[in-house]
Amino acid sequence: MKVLVGVKRVIDYNVNIRVRADGSGVETENVRMSANPFDEIALEEAVRMKEAGICSELIAVTVGDEASQEVLRSALAMGADRAIRIHAEASPQPLNVAALLAALAREEAVDLVLLGKQAIDDDANQTGQMTAALLGWPQGTFASELTIEDGRARVAREIDGGQQTVELELPAVITADLRLNEPRFVKLPAMMKAKKRPIEERTPEALGVDMRPRVERVEVSEPVPREAGVRVADVDELLHKLRNEAGVI
């Protein structure tokens, strides 16, 4: 079974996000970037499938500029067999990415596209679903457990009320949620080897994908800061405030 894993380079999850002073977007210059955490989970799952003998070839793909090669190096160090970068300006939109992933999935004749449930930069939670739709494949999103058997995938999904289990026929698109696994640490010797391995390059043109954006971003602004809380001395004061100041009881 061939597996394609999408890895997006995003602002590191430890970094405080800062909106540019002119509201044109989020500041990414001189900001530490790393692989989207949910994509690392997807990658880990695929590496485990390889180790279990279920996956025969694991391809990591990123859509982005030259700097995004860095996340592919870590993907190779974690256990990907091949790495492909599809050229794009920074932050392509989910529909464009989905079209690229779908085209690549067809070209590489993969049996499974494994993505993160969402990327922590835009939080759109769209790419996986759109990729499935463009391919006409079944989808299992928010996976917290995944088993592959006899050409079928059984996916335990995290949903609002708890868990839902679905069975999909392969080929399929599955997106990883937080609890699917805990990714391994990258080892230094593996990283050293990964630096020397080739990264394949593709272009949207070669994949026949129109990269024009479909969504216009009007403005980005910071959330309204929360007002600081106050400490109350006792229950009576709390009740008094709730009744007279907040007017909620």
Added chain:
Amino acid sequence: MEREQIEVDVAIVGAGPAGLATAIRLRQLAQEQGRDELSVCVLEKGPEVGAHILSGAVIDPRALDELIPDWRERDAPLTTPARDDHFLLLREQGALRLPTPRLLRNEGNYVGSLGRLCRWLGDQAEALGVEIYPGFAAAEVLYDESGAVRGVATGDTGLQPDGTPGPRHEPGVEIVAGRTVLAEGCRGSLSQEVIATYGLDGDADPQTYGLGIKEVWEVDASVHRPGSVVHTVGWPLDSRTYGGGFVYHFGERRVSVGFVIGLDYSNPHLSPYEEMQRFKTHPAIRRHLEGGRRLSYGARALVEGGVQSCPKLEFPGGTLVGDAAGLLNVARIKGTHTAMKSGMLAADAVFEQWAQASGSTGAAGVDRALTDSWVWDELRAVRNVRPAFARWGLWGGLAYAAADTYLFRGRAPWTFPHHADHEQLQRQADARPIEYPAPDGVLTFPLLSSVHLSNTNHDEDQPCHLTLRDPDVPVRVNLPEFGAPETRYCPAGVYEMIGDEAAPRLQINAANCVHCKTCDIKDPTQNIQWRVPQGGEGPIYSEM
């Protein structure tokens, strides 16, 4: 579990200016002399190069000019020439502009972010064939049978808090190297071990340190004066405490504002963090920040001992370079150029030795090269400035510094000694309590909201990287005698006294640590030892 081994010719610990200059110079020599096989590997504990770098920074380009003469054409991020220097004596009311001492004049220097410069140096190094591995901390020094250093090992990952292997455990890796260069910066954890093992500081005074706390602000264009450099002495410190502030304007509406306090301060009630916050409220400082927003926060200790406190650089199997060896010029508050130059000198010596007879572990001649270089001349000339402040306080220190610079021209026939910082704290009963003003949320902030802006993080599920030699000392000694000073000097709020009066207990919030190394230096009984956590953790600075 067996550890994997990797062999390299030169292993460098730390991708700061010293380590990167060493690496660049080594590979330049390898290419110039047709010895392309020389392998140079740099380990860096930060998640990327520059992430753990915190400096001023007004940078003297002297070493950079020597290392990469065309750095300007290669778009090095040093684009703001220093323009005008202001030296202010702050009083509680008002400020007095003093003539700028010669040592603090900055014509020809550049204002910028050392972290960004390091990222650029990292790119230059990689282009020359240096292998840099950010996210991998050197946790252990490896010795051979003869007792010489034969490399370093990275730490295990995935250990549980009690030290036993967890489900994701991976053993560390041994980097076996012909030569090991320790470029860990101020108070390096492996450097300290090697200095002690070989008694490298046998002939030196104790090292003395400062703690620098810094913020980067984005300010309104109307108050931004790119290249403007302000140094202050005086308020909010009393005249017996060594320290001062800086305000540097650079880049795209950026202002670095910081405060350095000598870690030989004696009042255990003093909080360097609160002094730094208070410093910003002085009208002479406030006006630089008015209407701006704070982008980042961080802290780092710096070495202040100069030549008196310099250990020998070379040890069997390798050498120290940069601030790990204490090569900062404290009178100029500059260590980048000396760190880089020391790395280049070490590279010359190490390359020579490697090219001639591989396998030799004899000294390569780094110490000799250093004392023959301009680094030593520069450091020797200012050697009495810092101890003069320790002896005679601010006024005597300023007077001595002026006399030393203008009358003796650094050639005075005497050398003042240093004392150990951790021995300087007074008992809390003898010290004057200090009341700090509450933060206003505009210019001054509570500690934890500052720490948040350092982007620091550590996996909680690992052994604590701040270890106590004796777990009872914080409550038995530090609390009654000094009022738990670790809860005040730590600029990240890592140490907290909790529990009630009957059963107080020290809680160590290691996840907040910004790797400044102050606790390792200032703990009165030297009970705290800082070790590297898992690689890739700690602060994530971008423009520090």
